[in-house]
Amino acid sequence: MALHTLLGGNGTIAQALYPLLLESGARVRLVSRSSPSVPGAESVAADMLDREAVMKAVAGSDVVYLLVGIAYDARVWKRDWPVIMQNVVDACKASRARLMFFDNAYMYGKQDGVITEETPYRPVSKKGEIRAGVARMLEREMQTGGLQAAIVRAVDFYGPGVTDKSAPGIFVFANLVKGRRAMWPVNADVPRSFNYVPDAAKAMVLLANDSRTWGETWHLPSVLPAPAGREFVRIAAGSLGTAGKVTVLPKWLLKAAGWFVPFMREAYEMLYQDEFAFRFSSEKFEKAFQFVPVSFEEGIRETARWFMKEKGNPG
Structure with a gap:
């Protein structure tokens, strides 16, 4: 059975995603600072800023989901997000794991029309600039062929729980x-x-199990x-x-x-x-x-x- 590792295993998206992965027959590893205990899933404690800890947390994975949330502070984002992304990229390369990055839409900035995957990055906020930089880090890795990865994007979400x-x-x-x-x-x-969280989780399961996913950016379901x-x-x-x-x-x-x-x-x-x-x-x-x-x-x-x-x- 394929091993699916969720980095940020305590978060909203992870809590909706892992039950669906378990139902699909996958093995699931939940990784967070506090090592959440969930029936049927492996739990691992790791600090995403610690490169060796991330390496160990990702080892043996087939698919890795970067779902991490950090303090909602532009100064913290500027300091920590590039480090987190590099650590995860390096760990996925070492394990030959595919990476799915759960991203937001801040890098698009204010747009007059409908936002699609082809919309250029025009951030109008500090956090938008940081997210654009982190996304470009991963895009470069995807373009060089050194890593099978995909970016999935959502806006603000709602749903049960x-x-x-x-x-x-x-x-x-x-x-x-x-x-x-x-x-x-x-x-x-x-x-x-908005994105409805149950839809977002279902979409990520579909994407994780399809060869068309990798090397692409996908917007998660939004009506x-x-x-x-x-x-x-x-x-x-x-x-x-x-x-x-x-x-x-x-x-x-x-x-x-x-x-x-x-x-x-x-x-x-x-x-x-x-x-x-x-x-x-x-x-x-x-x-x-x-x-x-x-x-x-x-x-x-x-x-x-x-x-x-x-x-x-x-x-």
């Missing part, structure tokens, strides 16, 4: 399920793309047309039986929040994704794999059901 690392989870579902007004950053009247914030809230509120009113958080308020909350200070430079239309296309993947993404209506309803069950506050 997705809470603290999801803007819809924090601003919409967590508030509505407690009878509060939903919130939305900056502009609730422009289209905003177009994307809803505006008010429509997203309306569907969520209808699923939870609550009022669909939304409080739009202005940029000045979010900037002020950054004076006290480090995460908000770092998130401020990314608000262009909410202020202007942000459309992310997965047509390439959908056509190649005959994949139909879960609609926003169904995905939002499923997420609302999960929040109602797990996060509700009866009585």
